Amino acid sequence: xxxxxxxxxMTATEGAIVQINCTYQTSGFNGLFxxxxxxxxxxxxxxxxxxDGLEEKGRFSSFLSRSKGYSYLLLKELQMKxxxxxxxxxxxxxxxxxxGAGTKLxxxx
Amino acid sequence: xxxxTQTPRHLVMGMTNKKSLKCEQHLGHNAMYWYKQxxxxxxxxxxxxxxxxxxxxxxxxxxxxxxxxxSSHLFLHLHTLQPEDSALYLCASSQDGGTSGSDEQFFGxxxxxxxx
Numbered sequence: 001x002x003x004x005x006x007x008x009x010m011t012a013t014e015g016a017i018v019q020i021n022c023t024y025q026t027s028g029f030n031g032l033f034x035x036x037x038x039x040x041x042x043x044x045x046x047x048x049x050x051x052d053g054l055e056e057k058g059r060f061s062s063f064l065s066r067s068k069g070y071s072y073l074l075l076k077e078l079q080m081k082x083x084x085x086x087x088x089x090x091x092x093x094x095x096x097x098x099x100g101a102g103t104k105l106x107x108x109x
Numbered sequence: 110x111x112x113x114t115q116t117p118r119h120l121v122m123g124m125t126n127k128k129s130l131k132c133e134q135h136l137g138h139n140a141m142y143w144y145k146q147x148x149x150x151x152x153x154x155x156x157x158x159x160x161x162x163x164x165x166x167x168x169x170x171x172x173x174x175x176x177x178x179x180s181s182h183l184f185l186h187l188h189t190l191q192p193e194d195s196a197l198y199l200c201a202s203s204q205d206g207g208t209s210g211s212d213e214q215f216f217g218x219x220x221x222x223x224x225x
Contacts, residue, residue, distance in 0.1 A: 028136065030210035042111055042199070042216035050210055087152070091210050097166070099151040 002026045004100035006088050010092045011106045012078055016092055020086050020103045028093020034062055034073045035087040037102065046073070075105075085108045112136040115200050115217035122190065123225050130185040130220050132200030140206030142184040143175060143213065146197040158183065160207035190224045197221050 003024045005062035012018040013023070031050040035043040049055055049071060060075040075082055088100040113134045122128050134141060142154040157165035158177040169181055172194075174186040201214040 004151065033213070035216075040218075042218045044216070045213050046112065048211050048213065081127065088153075091212075095208055095210070095212070097152075097214070100151055101151045104162070 002092065002098045002103055003099055004090060005081060006086075006100040006103045008101070009104045009106065011108060014078055014080060014109050016078050017074065017076050018077055018105065020070045020075075020088075020105065022086070022088035022100060024069050024071070024090045024098070024100075026098055029066060030054045030091040030093065030095055032062075032064055032071050033087075033091070034053050034071075035089065035099070037085045039084070040080070048084075050095045067107075068106060077104045078107050078108070111215045111217065112142055112214050113200060113217035114118075115220055117220060118218065119221045119223075121188070121223045121225065124190060124192075125190040126190075127186070129187065130198055130200075130222075132185075133147055134183075134200075134202040134215070134217075135205075136215060137201055138202040138204050138215070139180055140203045140212075141177060141180070142201040142203075143183065143185050144199040144201065146199055146219070152199070157184075157206070161191055164206070187222075190222075192224050195224045196221055201216040 022065045030080040033048040047062040054063045058075045064071045085102040087102045089097045140159045145153040156175040176184040197219045199219045200217040202211045203214045205212040
C-alpha cells in the first residue's frame with residue numbers, strides 16, 4: 001500500500017529552527033508537495049520538489065532524497081504565525097496526491 | 110484568499126436531512142476536487158472532475174453525490190448522512206487535473222459539517 005509518515009506534533013521556540021520530516025512509500029513518484037494549514041483555514045502551497053536536493057524559498061526550505069523516500073521542511077527564524085499544520089503529499093504514478101496526516105507545529109515564545 | 114470559495118462554512122444537519130455544499134473557483138482551472146479531512150487523518154480524496162467529467166470516485170458511499178455543471182462550480186449533495194461523516198470538507202482546483210507532476214492544488218476554506 002501507499003504510505004506517508006510524518007510526526008504528529010512538534011514544538012519549537014520563536015526565533016529557532018525546526019525540521020519536519022516526511023517519509024513515503026508510493027507506487028511511482030511524480031513530485032512531493034508541502035502545504036501549510038492554519039487552524040480553520042485552507043491548506044496553502046509551500047513547495048514542490050521533484051529532483052533530489054534542497055529548494056530554498058525565504059525562511060522555508062524543502063529537501064528531497066528520492067532514493068531514501070525522504071523529505072524534510074526546514075523553517076528558520078520561527079515566528080508565532082508559523083504555528084500551523086504542515087502537510088506532506090506525494091504525487092504517485094497516476095498523478096494522484098497521497099497525503100500524510102500532517103504535523104502540528106506549536107511555536108512557543 | 111486562494112481564489113476558491115466554499116459555502117456554507119459551517120453546517121449542522123440531522124441524519125434525515127438533505128443539504129448541498131457549494132464550491133466555486135475563480136482561477137480558470139480545469140480540474141476540481143472534493144476532499145474529506147478528519148482530525149489527525151490524511152486528506153481523503155473523494156471525487157475528481159476534469160473538464161466537467163468525473164475521473165475519480167474513491168469508493169465514496171452513495172449518500173454523497175457530486176455535481177459539476179461547469180469547470181468553475183462544484184457541488185456535493187448530501188442525504189441520509191451518518192454521524193461518522195462529520196468532518197471538514199475541502200474543495201480544491203488545479204490547472205491540469207493531475208496530468209503533470211507540478212500540478213499544484215488550490216484549496217477553499219472548507220465546510221465544517223456536523224451530523225447529529
